[in-house]
Amino acid sequence: MNPTASRHAVLAGFLGWTLDAFDFFVVVFLLDTLAAAFNVSKASIIATLTVTLVFRPVGAIIFGLLADRFGRRAPLMANVIYFSIIELLSGCATNFTQFIILRALFGIGMGGEWGVGASLALEQAPRRWRGVLSGILQSGYSIGYLIAAVVARALIPHWRWMFWLGALPALLALYIRSKVPESPAWEEHRVGSLSAIGRIVAGQAKSFAYLVLLMTFMMFLSHGTQDLFPDFLKHDRGIAEKTVPIVLIIANVGAVVGAIIFGHLSQKIGRRYAMMGAIALSLCLIPFWAFGKTIVVLAIAAFVMQMGVQGAWGIIPVHLNELAPDSARGLMPGLAYQLGIFFAAPTNSIQHALSKRFGYSWAMAGYEIVVIVTLAIILAFGREDRGRSFYSGDLLIERE
Numbered sequence: 001m002n003p004t005a006s007r008h009a010v011l012a013g014f015l016g017w018t019l020d021a022f023d024f025f026v027v028v029f030l031l032d033t034l035a036a037a038f039n040v041s042k043a044s045i046i047a048t049l050t051v052t053l054v055f056r057p058v059g060a061i062i063f064g065l066l067a068d069r070f071g072r073r074a075p076l077m078a079n080v081i082y083f084s085i086i087e088l089l090s091g092c093a094t095n096f097t098q099f100i101i102l103r104a105l106f107g108i109g110m111g112g113e114w115g116v117g118a119s120l121a122l123e124q125a126p127r128r129w130r131g132v133l134s135g136i137l138q139s140g141y142s143i144g145y146l147i148a149a150v151v152a153r154a155l156i157p158h159w160r161w162m163f164w165l166g167a168l169p170a171l172l173a174l175y176i177r178s179k180v181p182e183s184p185a186w187e188e189h190r191v192g193s194l195s196a197i198g199r200i201v202a203g204q205a206k207s208f209a210y211l212v213l214l215m216t217f218m219m220f221l222s223h224g225t226q227d228l229f230p231d232f233l234k235h236d237r238g239i240a241e242k243t244v245p246i247v248l249i250i251a252n253v254g255a256v257v258g259a260i261i262f263g264h265l266s267q268k269i270g271r272r273y274a275m276m277g278a279i280a281l282s283l284c285l286i287p288f289w290a291f292g293k294t295i296v297v298l299a300i301a302a303f304v305m306q307m308g309v310q311g312a313w314g315i316i317p318v319h320l321n322e323l324a325p326d327s328a329r330g331l332m333p334g335l336a337y338q339l340g341i342f343f344a345a346p347t348n349s350i351q352h353a354l355s356k357r358f359g360y361s362w363a364m365a366g367y368e369i370v371v372i373v374t375l376a377i378i379l380a381f382g383r384e385d386r387g388r389s390f391y392s393g394d395l396l397i398e399r400e
Contacts, residue, residue: 021144059111067330083109091163115334135263215340259314
């Protein structure tokens, strides 16, 4: 495998997830703006985030099956073009009904990108670099959030432009078409029918159930610390609307740093131990993150908090791909990932409801303490397959 081809594959996966995350987090920064534009409550706009998350498993199934049957490249290009078109149309919505339908359709595209992009990237990565490349790949999510924060700072009054900018990722399809080779692991392990792929996943029922449970609590962890945090800063801590994106930018720099550090660490001490160390860091920061009084304390706490949260997340792409069967690596990791978000989809609505009763700080802190402790138990009793070979050419990659 040409090292240049490997870099292109990783870059394609990274950019796809970055742009997908940007399109999702646009709504997070527009809760009040969209509620006013469509003449609905803020809770209704928060519900559109839930709708997007609920539809993600549909995309994982559709694009994952296509990726295992017909190769990674074509489904990934189709996915990028699809979610770019939906994001463009979201900026053209004239009423709330249109908007919520488009956010559901966007969820299908968002659900398909991660599994296909991760398998294409990691199947071509040298084994000794999988941990750090997994962190880089997953950090695309944080970079997307960061870009959304930067754009929001300038364009909140012109909200439609934030969605129209989300159509630009369609250009990524041209890059994939011209620079990214097909996965040799897929070519070696390809199966002859969609039903055969389904039978392979069914034969891994126990392992698949564990991955879904793990991903559900990983989603509780990330969405519980990210999605409503801008609203918490603005309405509970009184941070000016123009200043909130600055805190989020700082937090997502921490997320990128954490994803790379803990991804690399997982190559040394194992996937599960590195993840447990990352979430332990987040647990220690909860008092400052949820109860900090000044913008300086909140910004520093958000930085370190997301180092831990996304530090654990940086290991997820490689961990799930190493636990997946060779012939269903396009479907199984992505489907487990997106079913996790399906079960965790009410996170925003639950936290919002808890905040009305207990206050934002206690709602967020209590929620995440329970999540982190449970996640540590799940990881302690789980398994991993660090460094396993994906295809016969892996040894050749190691020598390059």
